[in-house]
Amino acid sequence: MRKIIGIFTMLGFLFSSSSHAEANLDELLNHELRRLHANETVNLRSHFEGKPLLFVNTASHCGFTGQFEGLEALHQRYKDQGLMVAGFPSNSFRQEASDEEETARVCFFNFGVTFDMFSPMDVRGDSAHPIFAELARQTRAPKWNFYKYLIDREGNVVEVFPSTTRPDSAQVRRAIERLLEG
Structure with missing residues (x-):
């Protein structure tokens, strides 16, 4: 009898874990977002599902x-191993350009960004986009610009790096490499 109860308990854990992971993925990826300063819309689930991610406000x-420079370097270094980097411009801290054309110029022209950049959104508080509401639910809301969220293939945040941690730091690279090996 104990074995049977143990088996049912284990199965319940497995099913609840997979449904929990699915809920994380839904909150993070069930969105259509417009690319920065473009008309193209991206279905995040079809674009990012099953890939390790680095999301940055x-x-x-x-x-x-x-830090755009370091983020682009990470993108170039790890993209062939599956890491997807995505940037989400935000004026939540009142330091974003007043129009998307200027934001795009800073990202694409000044820093040569080739990773995914999306249209501006709120990342904190009641008006936070659902992506950042989920990141905050799993860990914490960004306290400033350039918070970096490392996310596994199931939609779980595995590491959060504050603004002061540079993307090219050994700490960030080690965390990415652990995630890619797993």
Whole structure:
């Protein structure tokens, strides 16, 4: 009898774990977002599902804006191993350009960004986009621009790096490499 109860308990755990992971993926990826300064819309689930992710809230006029360089370097270094980097411009801290054309110029022209960049959104508080509401639910809301969320293939945040942690730091690279090996 104990074996049977143990088996049912194990099965319940497995099913609840998979439904929990599915809920995380739904909250993170069941969205259609417009690319930065473009008419193209991206279905995040079809674009990102099953891939390790690095989501970053960005700003064009911030002391950390230079981190675009390091983010692009991460993208180039790990894209062939499956890592997808995505930037989400935000004026939640009042340091984003007033129009998308300027934001796009900073990202694409000034820093040569080739990773996915999406149209601006709120990342904190009651008006936070559901993606950032889910990131906050799993970990914490960004306290400033350039918070970096490393997300596994199931939609679980495995590491959060604050603005002060540079994308090219050994700490970030080690975490990405652990995720890619797993």
